Amino acid sequence: MSQTLPTRARVVVIGGGVIGTSVAYHLTKLGWTDLVLLEQGRLSSGTTWHAAGLVGQLRSSESGTRLVQYSAQLYSELESETGLSTGFKRCGGVTVARTQDRMVQLERTAAAAEAYDLECELISPSRAKELYPVLETEDLVGAIWLPGDGTANPTDVTNSLAKGARDRGARILQGVRVIGVDHRNGVVTGVRTDHGDIEAEIVVNCAGQWAKAVGALAGVNVPLHSAEHFYVVTERIEGVHPMMPILRDPDGYTYFKEEVGGLVVGGFEPEAKPWVAPDQLPYPFEFQLLEEDWDHFSILMDSALHRIPALHHTGIKKFYNGPESFTPDNQFILGEAPELKNFFVGAGFNSVGIASAGGAGRALAEWIVGGEPQTDLSGVDIRRFAPFNGNNQWLHDRVAEILGLHYEVPWPNRELTSARPFRRSPAYHLQATAGASFGSKMGWERVNVFAPAGVTPSLEYTWGKPNWLPWSAAEQRATRESVALYDQTSFGKLLISGRDAEQLLQWLCTADVAVAPGRAVYTGMLNERGGYEADVTVTRLSHDEYMLVTGSGSVQRDLDWIRRHIREDQHVSVTDLTSSYAVYGVMGPRSRDLLQKLTRVDLSNDSFPFSTSQQIGLGYATVRATRITYVGELGWELYVPTEFAVGVYELLLAAGAEFGLVQAGYYTINSLRLEKGYRAWGSDLTPDYNPVEAGLLFTCKLKSEIAFIGRESVEKARAEGPRRKLVSFVLDHPEVMMWGGELVLRDGHAVGQVSSAAWGETVNGCVALAYVRCRDGEPVTKDYLENGSYQINVGGTLCSATLHVRPPYDPAGDKIKR
Numbered sequence: 001m002s003q004t005l006p007t008r009a010r011v012v013v014i015g016g017g018v019i020g021t022s023v024a025y026h027l028t029k030l031g032w033t034d035l036v037l038l039e040q041g042r043l044s045s046g047t048t049w050h051a052a053g054l055v056g057q058l059r060s061s062e063s064g065t066r067l068v069q070y071s072a073q074l075y076s077e078l079e080s081e082t083g084l085s086t087g088f089k090r091c092g093g094v095t096v097a098r099t100q101d102r103m104v105q106l107e108r109t110a111a112a113a114e115a116y117d118l119e120c121e122l123i124s125p126s127r128a129k130e131l132y133p134v135l136e137t138e139d140l141v142g143a144i145w146l147p148g149d150g151t152a153n154p155t156d157v158t159n160s161l162a163k164g165a166r167d168r169g170a171r172i173l174q175g176v177r178v179i180g181v182d183h184r185n186g187v188v189t190g191v192r193t194d195h196g197d198i199e200a201e202i203v204v205n206c207a208g209q210w211a212k213a214v215g216a217l218a219g220v221n222v223p224l225h226s227a228e229h230f231y232v233v234t235e236r237i238e239g240v241h242p243m244m245p246i247l248r249d250p251d252g253y254t255y256f257k258e259e260v261g262g263l264v265v266g267g268f269e270p271e272a273k274p275w276v277a278p279d280q281l282p283y284p285f286e287f288q289l290l291e292e293d294w295d296h297f298s299i300l301m302d303s304a305l306h307r308i309p310a311l312h313h314t315g316i317k318k319f320y321n322g323p324e325s326f327t328p329d330n331q332f333i334l335g336e337a338p339e340l341k342n343f344f345v346g347a348g349f350n351s352v353g354i355a356s357a358g359g360a361g362r363a364l365a366e367w368i369v370g371g372e373p374q375t376d377l378s379g380v381d382i383r384r385f386a387p388f389n390g391n392n393q394w395l396h397d398r399v400a401e402i403l404g405l406h407y408e409v410p411w412p413n414r415e416l417t418s419a420r421p422f423r424r425s426p427a428y429h430l431q432a433t434a435g436a437s438f439g440s441k442m443g444w445e446r447v448n449v450f451a452p453a454g455v456t457p458s459l460e461y462t463w464g465k466p467n468w469l470p471w472s473a474a475e476q477r478a479t480r481e482s483v484a485l486y487d488q489t490s491f492g493k494l495l496i497s498g499r500d501a502e503q504l505l506q507w508l509c510t511a512d513v514a515v516a517p518g519r520a521v522y523t524g525m526l527n528e529r530g531g532y533e534a535d536v537t538v539t540r541l542s543h544d545e546y547m548l549v550t551g552s553g554s555v556q557r558d559l560d561w562i563r564r565h566i567r568e569d570q571h572v573s574v575t576d577l578t579s580s581y582a583v584y585g586v587m588g589p590r591s592r593d594l595l596q597k598l599t600r601v602d603l604s605n606d607s608f609p610f611s612t613s614q615q616i617g618l619g620y621a622t623v624r625a626t627r628i629t630y631v632g633e634l635g636w637e638l639y640v641p642t643e644f645a646v647g648v649y650e651l652l653l654a655a656g657a658e659f660g661l662v663q664a665g666y667y668t669i670n671s672l673r674l675e676k677g678y679r680a681w682g683s684d685l686t687p688d689y690n691p692v693e694a695g696l697l698f699t700c701k702l703k704s705e706i707a708f709i710g711r712e713s714v715e716k717a718r719a720e721g722p723r724r725k726l727v728s729f730v731l732d733h734p735e736v737m738m739w740g741g742e743l744v745l746r747d748g749h750a751v752g753q754v755s756s757a758a759w760g761e762t763v764n765g766c767v768a769l770a771y772v773r774c775r776d777g778e779p780v781t782k783d784y785l786e787n788g789s790y791q792i793n794v795g796g797t798l799c800s801a802t803l804h805v806r807p808p809y810d811p812a813g814d815k816i817k818r
Contacts, residue, residue, distance in 0.1 A: 003171055008199035010034035011368070012191050013206055014178050014214055016041075017048035018154055018353055019346045020206035021161035022361025024170050030369045033169030036198060037162070038191070040177040041286035044158040046208045048353065049287055050322035051154040052231060052266055054246055054257060055355045056093055058113055058120065058146060060410070060741075062753075063376045063688070065116050067359025074358040075152050082167065084160040087153025091243045091258070094128050096135075096143040096307075098251035101409055104463045106144045107796030111743035113146070115753040121145045122796075132247050133239045134310050149246055151257050154354050161361075177283070178207075181218035187341040188218065202368060204344045209325035211333075211347035212278035212390070220337040223385045224348040225395035226275040226323040227403050228290055230297045231266025233259055235315040237308075250407035252303030262317065263308070267300040268351070272403035275323045277392045290321040326350050328389060328398045328419075330405050334364050335373070335382040338560035344368055345382050351406065372527055376688040383557040388443065394419045411461035412739035413439070413448070413667075421445045425489040426582050426645035430653070434663055437468065442552040444490035447665035449475065463795055465737045468667065469759055475664035476671055476761035479631055482660035483588035485652055486669060488637065489645075492555035493577040494548040496562065500570040501544050508565055509538060510691060510700040510708055517542050520611045520626050523699055525561065530690035530713030534558050535681035539613045539626060547577070547624075547639075551681055565709075581624075582645035584652065587635030589815070590659045595625070595636060597655055603636075610817050619651045620644075629816050631669060632676030632809060671758040674767045677728050677807035683740065683756040684726060684769050692717040693771065694726050721779025724752065724771040728804040731766040731792060736799050738766040743793040744801075749775055754792065763808050768792070772803075 011032060013020050016039025024037045039045070055072050059065045075088035097103040106122065113120030123145050125137035131145060162172055180192035181203060190199040205222065207214040215222035244258040254267035273296060276282075294301075297319075305311050327333060327348040337343045346364045349356055366374040378384070389395075401418040408414075421428070422443040431447050432438075437457035439448040449468045451457035460467040478484050496505060505513045511523035517540050525534040536558065537549045550558045555578055566572050586595055596603050601616040608614065613626040621644035629635045640648045653661070670680075679685050679694060691697050691714055700714055731738060738757035743750055757768035774780055785805055791798045810816075 003173055005173060005176065005193065005195045006036060006171065006198060008190070009036040009171075010200065011036070011202040011204065012198055012200040013037040013204045014191070015039065015046070015206035015208055015211070016043040016158070016162070016172065016174065017046050017206065017208050018044065018158045018161070018357040019208070019349065019361060020204070021158050021165060022357045023204055023206055023346055023364050024165040024172070025161040026362045026365035027368065028165045028168035028170050030365055032369060035165070035170040037165070037170060037172045038176045038178055038193060039172070039174045041284060042174050043162055043172070044155045045286040046210070047322065047324050048154045048158055048208070050289065050320050051354050052255070052257065052264055053087070053152045053154050053354050054255065055088070055150045055152055056146070056246065057148050058109060058118060061379060062116055064379065065118065066375070067363065068355050069118070069359070070362060071355055071358030072148065072150055075157060078160045078164065082160045082163040084163050085156055086160050087156045088150055089243065090148060090150040091245050092131070093146045093149030093246040093248065094131050094143055095248040095250065096125070096128055096140050098139055098141065100141060101463065102251050103142045104795040105409055106142065108741065110144055111793040111796070112741060112753070114750050115743050119147050131245055134237060134308050135247065136307055136309055151246060152354055157354065157357070178214060178217070181214070181343070183218060183340055188343040202342050202344065204346065204364070204368070206346045208347065209278070209323060210281055211325065211345060213281065215337070215345065216279070218337070218340050218343050220339045220343055220345070221385065221387050221390040222333060222345055222347055222382070223389040223395060224325040224327050224333070225278060225392065225399040226281070226325050227399050228273040228275055228293070228321055229324045229351060229403070230293070230300065231264055231320050232297070232316050233264055233318045233320070234262040234311065235317055236261035237263060237310050237314050239310070249303065249307045252307055253404070253407050254300050254303050254307065256304070256308065262314070265300070265304045265311070267303070268403055268406035269296070269299050270404040270408070272400050274396045274399050277396065279392065290323060292319045292321060324351055326399045326402045328395060328402065330402050331380050332356060332360065333382050334360060334377055334380045335367065338383050338556055350402070373687060376531070376686045378682060378686055381557060383560050384553060386442070386556050394422070409461070412463070413459070414461060415439050415459070425487050426642060427487055427649040430646070430649055431487065431663065436665065439666065441490055442555070444552055446490050446552070447487060447663070449665040449667045450663050463737070465759070472665070472667045472671065473759070473761040475662055475668040478660065478662040479588045479633055479664060479668065479672060480762055481589065483586065483590040483594050483656060484662050484664040484668070485656065486585035486587065486664055487649075488583040488585050490552035491578070491583050492550040492552060492558065493581055493639070494550070494555070494559060494562070495545065495575040495577050496548060496572060497545045497575070498572040499544060500572050501546055504562070504566060504570055504572050505538060505546060506706055507708055508562065512701040512704060512706065513538050513540065513546065515540050518613050520613050520628055524685070524691060524696060526690070526708070526710030526714070527687055528710055528713065529687070530710040530717055531687040532681060532685040532689055532694070533561055533687060535679060535685050537628060554681060580642060582640045582642060584638045584640060584649065585635060586638065586652065587629060587631050587633050589634055591633070591635045594652070594656050594659045594661060598651060605818060618648060621648050623648065630678055631672035632678070633815055634818060667758070670756070671760055671767070674756060674758050674769060675760045675762055675807065675809035677769065679726070679769070680756060689771070690714055690717050693722045693724050721781070723777060723779060724773040725780040725785060726755070726769055726771050727785060728808050729754070729768045729770055729790065729792065729801040730760065730763050730804065730808050731768070732800040732802060734765045736766065736794050736797070738768055738792065738794055740768070744770050744772060745791045745793065745798070746772065746788040751775060760808070767808060
């Protein structure tokens, strides 16, 4: 140790890699200087030191791109503050395409860069060779050039961040191992180390591949698993110079960067080698590598020899096999643990830790200081995982697939195949027999689409129209014209009960939930900035009980959000009922006829109006029926106790034959909800979008005096006018397929990006939701929206599109209220 271990500190950061030092640096920059960083070895000695150090700026989302942009800016300026170089150089990056499918991805990448105002250029193979003279280009169809990309020296970045934190008062102690985490009444109180104990108000787990084990000390689930990760460093190569760009050849799984006149050659092989389980990681493990494995590396080396012919006669100086931790969905982990207040996690960076560290460290520091995220971090929020995601065997098998996804073509609707099936609906076997093609969400096996009889239910990935589109189109027609059955068991279901349940929900929800028992209310839950934390339906069951229904992936997040806002003087409990009930959606103009045949309850519009809920008998079973829809048709959601679930599904299938019942999947739900303009949390609604922008002011109780979280921000946004507005588009080209993420142009200028899209059978074209902004930053008006000419960049092709300020299908909502 370089200093004496203190007995207390406001913040303890565990882990002296690039993430931990970045969090410490940014906390001190925000004025929190009573901070101790503990590293069990020496700074950067775990995973950081053997990172490749690539800083590629463009990510799949705007929020992710902004994080990395900030990292690059920070690394370029840090030396002037600390006197220690980061080794950062903005050498640019070239990504090449061997196939037309890859080239479509690069076209989409370039369009996203335009949406984010990031410099990016589509280039020819010959231009790529000018930028990278040792490149073999004969088999290439194109490339992109990102001048802002760069590289950094991981150890130098870590030391520079550490010095910046230390200069502002942080204490950084090396050779101190955390062996326990103390907590009381659900709040962290400090850490125990092999050199003594430290009391603390905040503990931040940035322990890299040890983060899962450190989390376990606190009873916190951190789902990650280590995998072996390989690269080699070559001897000098003629023509390679210090400002040589990063080269990525994703079709060959490889990347290249300059190092001392030679090349670092690494990559992401399709099938990885998981390392030991998180609870079996060795200690000490400082500046260590694993054994060479040339057989496993051969797929990368063979590709590299093809792309850089000079490697055939270039020696290898060093083989690196350094373990790194990966999460089960290829996104890193940030945030306050739902299990323990004031215990934060920053870990699982999936080989993009250097690129992400600056932005992620700042974001986590802002979260700690501000009490909630200050930007949209939902894609990396620790609350996207549940306890079952921490199973080490499941993680072992999933990580073998995850590493290779870095350079796979990011196909629309791509489904992971490893460690499945995982969670299954009671009716899973009936759907499998009927030709279901299953996807996975929050571990649930969910029907995407049903194949016709005699057809294998396999999905083909493509940028164009997929093989399953006719199957979904048939399901869409059936829902609009007769009746369809959807298994929506994966919905999250939370029971909020107790004397003060109404008071709590009135504070959390934008809509007025002080309704009579048996009423269902569509509502948002916002943060203080007015952005969406949740998009839910709340049904009042009795005077002191509500059932909140949320998306499959939002259960842990919403559960945590609600629990955190229960005051000590309030009598409220929140219980996760997700696995207690199956949910079946019976949707379509003949849904009433079908269900009326099975129940004695009057389902007429007068007796069972829209947005109401009743307990009904259905055959021999008693279920909760809620008249609501996410597809824009007359219909009911049936909440069926698990023990009745198989029987009810069989009953609906048998009785439905005479009404033309079809089974349908989530691809169809997505298409129908987009035709109706229904929003989805995570794509159309995020913590950065408010109800004014999203067109959901009607869900806000602004005409009342009732306070709710974010109300002042919503009122301010309404008074100022929205700087962007969510609208619907229908593509004017029925032969073209959209998937989401496409660039929107108004009168030839970029004004937004498609948030979600799908084929709409009823409107005979692709239908989308997109936020449209004014180029001059002025408020978006109805006149502005309707008086422009719109195009959407679909994989490099500009297609005209028609804007709708109201839903393209049934804008008045007549069909759902009949």
